[in-house]
Amino acid sequence: MPTEFVVRADGLLKRFGKRTALDHLDLHVPQGQLYGLAGPNGAGKTTLIRTLCGLLRPNKGEAHLLGWQMPSTRVRSQLGYMPQDFAVYNDLSVIQNLEFFGELYSLRRRQVRERANELLDLVQLSDRRRDRVGSLSGGMRRRVSLAVSLLHKPRLAFLDEPTAGVDPKLRRSFWDYFNQLADQEVTLVVTTHLVEEALRCHVVGFLMAGRMLTQGTPEEILEQTQTTNLDDAFIKLQEQGQVRP
Amino acid sequence: MTSFAVARNVLRRIFRDIRTLALIAILPLFFVLLYGNSFSGSYTDLRILVVNEDNGLASVRTSEVGRITLTVDLAAAFVEALDRELFNVVVVEDAEQALASVGNGTWAALVFPRSFSNAVVNEAVRASGERKVAFEERTVTLLPSDPVDGPKTTLALDDSNPLIAGATLAGLENAFARVLETQQSSITVHGLLDIRPLYDGAIKTLDFTAPGIIGFAMTLITIMLTAMAVVRERTGGTLTRILIAPVSAWQVTLGYTLAFSLIAIFQAAELFLATIWIFDVRFVGDPGIAALVIILFAVGLQGIATLISTLSKNETQAMQFVLFLLIPSIMLSGVFQPLEAMPSAVRPLANAIPLTYANSALRKIMLTGEGFGALHLELSVLGAIALVTLLLSVLSMRRQAYTA
Numbered sequence: 025m026p027t028e029f030v031v032r033a034d035g036l037l038k039r040f041g042k043r044t045a046l047d048h049l050d051l052h053v054p055q056g057q058l059y060g061l062a063g064p065n066g067a068g069k070t071t072l073i074r075t076l077c078g079l080l081r082p083n084k085g086e087a088h089l090l091g092w093q094m095p096s097t098r099v100r101s102q103l104g105y106m107p108q109d110f111a112v113y114n115d116l117s118v119i120q121n122l123e124f125f126g127e128l129y130s131l132r133r134r135q136v137r138e139r140a141n142e143l144l145d146l147v148q149l150s151d152r153r154r155d156r157v158g159s160l161s162g163g164m165r166r167r168v169s170l171a172v173s174l175l176h177k178p179r180l181a182f183l184d185e186p187t188a189g190v191d192p193k194l195r196r197s198f199w200d201y202f203n204q205l206a207d208q209e210v211t212l213v214v215t216t217h218l219v220e221e222a223l224r225c226h227v228v229g230f231l232m233a234g235r236m237l238t239q240g241t242p243e244e245i246l247e248q249t250q251t252t253n254l255d256d257a258f259i260k261l262q263e264q265g266q267v268r269p
Numbered sequence: 270m271t272s273f274a275v276a277r278n279v280l281r282r283i284f285r286d287i288r289t290l291a292l293i294a295i296l297p298l299f300f301v302l303l304y305g306n307s308f309s310g311s312y313t314d315l316r317i318l319v320v321n322e323d324n325g326l327a328s329v330r331t332s333e334v335g336r337i338t339l340t341v342d343l344a345a346a347f348v349e350a351l352d353r354e355l356f357n358v359v360v361v362e363d364a365e366q367a368l369a370s371v372g373n374g375t376w377a378a379l380v381f382p383r384s385f386s387n388a389v390v391n392e393a394v395r396a397s398g399e400r401k402v403a404f405e406e407r408t409v410t411l412l413p414s415d416p417v418d419g420p421k422t423t424l425a426l427d428d429s430n431p432l433i434a435g436a437t438l439a440g441l442e443n444a445f446a447r448v449l450e451t452q453q454s455s456i457t458v459h460g461l462l463d464i465r466p467l468y469d470g471a472i473k474t475l476d477f478t479a480p481g482i483i484g485f486a487m488t489l490i491t492i493m494l495t496a497m498a499v500v501r502e503r504t505g506g507t508l509t510r511i512l513i514a515p516v517s518a519w520q521v522t523l524g525y526t527l528a529f530s531l532i533a534i535f536q537a538a539e540l541f542l543a544t545i546w547i548f549d550v551r552f553v554g555d556p557g558i559a560a561l562v563i564i565l566f567a568v569g570l571q572g573i574a575t576l577i578s579t580l581s582k583n584e585t586q587a588m589q590f591v592l593f594l595l596i597p598s599i600m601l602s603g604v605f606q607p608l609e610a611m612p613s614a615v616r617p618l619a620n621a622i623p624l625t626y627a628n629s630a631l632r633k634i635m636l637t638g639e640g641f642g643a644l645h646l647e648l649s650v651l652g653a654i655a656l657v658t659l660l661l662s663v664l665s666m667r668r669q670a671y672t673a
Contacts, residue, residue, distance in 0.1 A: 077513060100515040111506030128514040172510070 030055045030090055030180050030211040031076060037084035038068075038075055038234070045071040046082065047234040053213060053227075058206040060225030061215040062258065068234040069215040070108055073182045076213075077105055090180055101129060104178030108185050110165040111172075114158030118149055118168050121157060122175055129176035136175070143171035146201055148194060163189040170198070180211045187216060199224040219254045230258055237261045292589045299593070303600040303615075310612035312436045316357045318367040318378040319348055327390035331409040332399075339404070343389050343448055344381035350444040355436070364423075371425040372467055373633075373643050376437045380423040388421075389461065393452035421463040428466040429637050431477055433607050438464075472636050476551040480631030481604030483540045484566065484624045488598050491533045491567055495525065495574030496587040504583060518666040526571050526659065533567035534560070554634035558641065562634065565651040566627040572658020573623070579665035598624045626650045 031053035038046040045068045053059045061069050074080045076087045078095025087094045090102055112121045119140060126136035144150040147167035152160065157168055170186050183202075187195045199221070202212050206226065214225065222228040222242065229239035238245060238261055242254060249257040283289050323344030330336050351358050361367050367378040382388075394400065395413040402411055424441065428434040449456060502508040511521055541559070544550040552559075573594065581587035599605075601615060602624035611619060619625050630647035633639040641648070 079509060079513070097515070097517070100513060103513065105510065105513050107506045107509060109506040111510050113507060114505075125510065125514065128511060128516050130515070 029053060029088070030057075031059075031213060032088040033072075033076060033085065034087075035085035036072070036075055036082045036087060038071055038080060038082050045234050046075060046085075048085065049234065049236055051076075051229065051236070053211055055211050056206050056209040057211055058202055058224070058226045059211075059213045060222035060228040061213060061231060062219045062222045062228055062254070063215075063217065063231035065217060067231040069217075069231055070184055071234070072231065073105075073184050073213065073215065077103065077182060099180075101176070102179040104173045104176070104181030104183075106169055106173035106181070106183040106186055108188075110157075110162075110169045112157050112165060112168050114165075115156065117154050117156055118144070118160075118171075119153045121168060121172055125172045126175055131176060139175050139177070140171070143174060146197070147171050163191065166190060167194075174205075178210065181205075181213070183212060183214045185215055185217065187218070187221060195221070219258045222254055228254070230261055232262060286585075288586055288589060292592070296592060296596075300596055303597055306615045307600045307606050307611055307619075310610050310615075311355075312433065312440075312607070312610045313354055313613070314357045315355060315376045315433065315437055315440070315609060316359065316374055317351075317376055317437065317441075318370060319351075319358055319360050320362065320364045320367045320378070320380040321345060321348060321360065322364065322383045323381040323385035324383050325386050327387045329390055329394060330412040330414050331404070332412055333407070333409045334404070337404055337409065339390065339402070341386045341390060343386040343452075346451070347381070347444055347448045350447045352440055352444065355440045368423065368425045368465075372427045372429065372637065373639070376427045376433055377441070378423075378425045379441065380425075382422060385422060385461075389449070389456075390452060392456050392460065393449070396456045422461050423463050423465065425465045426467065428468050428470055429472055429477075429632070430607055431472060431474055433609060434466070436610070468637065472551060475548060476636055477632070478604060479544050479548070479550040480635050481602060481624070481628040483537065483544065484602070484627040484631060485595075485599055485604060486540055487533060487537055487563070487566065487627075488570055488624055489595060490536055491529060491570040492574040492577070492591050492594065493588075494532065495529050495571045496577045496581070496591055497584055498529075499525065499575055499578035500581050500584050500587045503578065512666070518663045522575065522659065522663045522666050525575065526568055526662075529571045529574075530564060530567050533570070534563060537563045537567070550635070552635045553638035555638075555640060558644065559631060559634045562627060562630045562644075562648070562651065565648065565655045566623060569623050569651060569654035569658050572655065572662045575662035576658065576665055579668060598622055601625070602628050604628055623651065623654050626654075 029052045031051060033049060033051040036046045036049040036051075037044070049068075049072065051072070061072065063069050071080065075082050076089060076094065078087075081095075089096070090099045092098050113124070116124070122140045122143075123136055126139070131139070140153070141150070144153055147170055149160075149164060149167055149171070152164065157165055160168065166186065166189055170183065173181060173183065187198055190198065202214060203224065206212060216222060226241065227239060228242055228245060230237040230245070237258075238248065240248065245254065245257050246252065249260045251257040251260055283293070321344045323342070325340055325342035325345065327339045327341050328336055329339060348358065348360065364380045367380060371378045390411075391414055394411045399410050399412060401408050426434055426437060445461070499508070502511075512518070541552070545552050574591075577587055577590040577594070581590055597618065601611070601619040602622045603619065604624070608616060608619050608625070626647040630644050630651070633643055633647070
């Protein structure tokens with residue numbers, strides 16, 4: 025049952041024992057939006073993404089991706105997921121990782137080659153394509169992970185901290201690329217604990233203790249909090265304990 | 270002291286992990302209990318066939334009344350003297366059929382000839398000299414006569430399992446000794462028996478233990494390799510990536526099964542060739558059937574390993590589960606101690622271990638060259654284990670997607 029929102033979560037509640045990781049959380053992301061999910065460590069960003077992707081079952085509430093209630097196998101071919109850990113094979117080369125995951129998405133060899141060239145250029149690892157991933161630095165491995173996640177041209181991608189450990193120049197090119205993808209009607213939900221990075225998003229959601237403190241365009245949030253940068257806005261929201269109704 | 274700090278840190282980390290702590294406390298006890306239980310039993314229920322053609326009469330010379338005929342029924346006395354806990358005695362009529370039935374669970378067939386009683390009594394008198402017996406309300410002296418040259422008692426013995434063959438022979442000798450005691454003679458059973466080992470004593474202890482050791486090596490390597498690989502895949506996050514792609518848990522499980530089956534088959538081939546070429550271990554059966562056993566066994570082992578990986582948070586925990594599986598496998602599967610010698614309390618556990626069936630099947634193939642006809646039970650159970658564990662693996666793979 026298609027809906028106007030590519031990502032729609034209503035009243036998501038997720039508990040781990042006594043700890044509430046997601047507290048009746050709503051999220052609505054339309055097609056082609058670059059949605060930034062910001063918040064401190066342990067705010068619930070990863071839990072939210074994993075719940076949306078169907079990797080965790082919520083205690084309450086529903087999640088729909090691309091119109092299908094999760095967990096659903098129907099959205100898998102159109103879904104990109106970059107977990108926070110590297111989640112690539114250290115004992116394989118960069119290109120072997122891409123080839124393997126390409127096969128899982130039924131990509132032809134030629135398609136994999138073309139996409140690999142494009143993505144390895146983006147993540148600046150073209151010259152390391154034959155190197156074992158285990159021999160790369162942490163930041164480089166994260167870049168391989170990003171390339172794997174976007175290999176099959178997903179319509180919707182969840183990227184969990186894609187820029188962590190990446191140098192500022194490359195980080196900027198990543199955000200440019202994410203914006204390009206959004207221009208091509210790809211929907212992206214990107215988490216970051218670097219609040220200022222969220223300025224590059226169309227809409228930003230501030231998450232804390234499993235609750236959405238606020239969400240809106242960066243400009244709206246700055247205006248709402250009467251601050252000049254998102255770091256200050258976030259600190260102010262935290263202090264006020266302000267929760268958007 | 271830095272060393273104390275390191276030691277304290279190691280201990281503190283162990284004490285934080287309940288499963289490791291439990292392993293440290295329970296594993297030694299588990300090991301000893303299994304060892305004690307599997308090796309403390311005595312053989313029971315060994316099936317033997319007895320054909321009693323003895324007419325029960327002994328014709329003996331006496332100094333008083335010439336030749337007399339005594340009714341002694343020694344074969345019947347022998348059957349009576351058999352230890353009924355040790356043996357499951359089945360009395361049958363057809364001697365030829367009984368002798369041909371030995372093997373595949375029937376450990377011996379004993380055929381007493383028509384003149385058994387006659388031969389024993391005369392042999393006893395000849396060996397021990399004159400002796401007096403009561404005959405028709407008087408005492409007569411039995412005189413030695415020429416050796417009786419009649420047919421001996423035939424004992425067909427399944428020597429495919431040297432340990433059971435030894436226990437069978439010892440049990441039969443014991444019963445014979447008790448009967449011969451009644452004849453007040455020092456004659457031994459060996460002079461009366463025509464022993465026909467089914468395999469002419471060609472099966473050595475090395476041959477007998479090799480199939481189980483091959484099976485155990487496969488269990489060890491396959492389970493470790495599979496469980497570690499799946500746990501590493503999960504903890505590394507790649508399993509989540511795979512399971513979020515448009516592939517089913519079936520396809521993933523089948524992929525694992527294919528890969529590790531190939532490895533297991535390669536390892537099994539290596540084990541077989543090494544034992545046969547280097548140690549000249551007996552292999553008289555069909556390698557094709559052995560390969561089928563190996564494949565079913567390997568698939569089952571991988572299923573078990575995948576289930577272990579589901580229960581394990583990390584590689585250390587997986588290793589702990591593997592140990593709990595491996596110890597009963599080596600102790601209870603009949604590799605060293607035959608199931609027939611285990612206490613009845615542990616036999617159900619032995620029957621739940623895949624290696625029990627792989628060992629039994631490979632022994633039958635390698636040592637006695639038996640085919641499909643004799644392997645129904647083993648192939649069915651190994652097939653069922655493979656199928657059930659494969660299905661459970663698929664379910665556990667789905668679960669791992671949610672817990673990764």
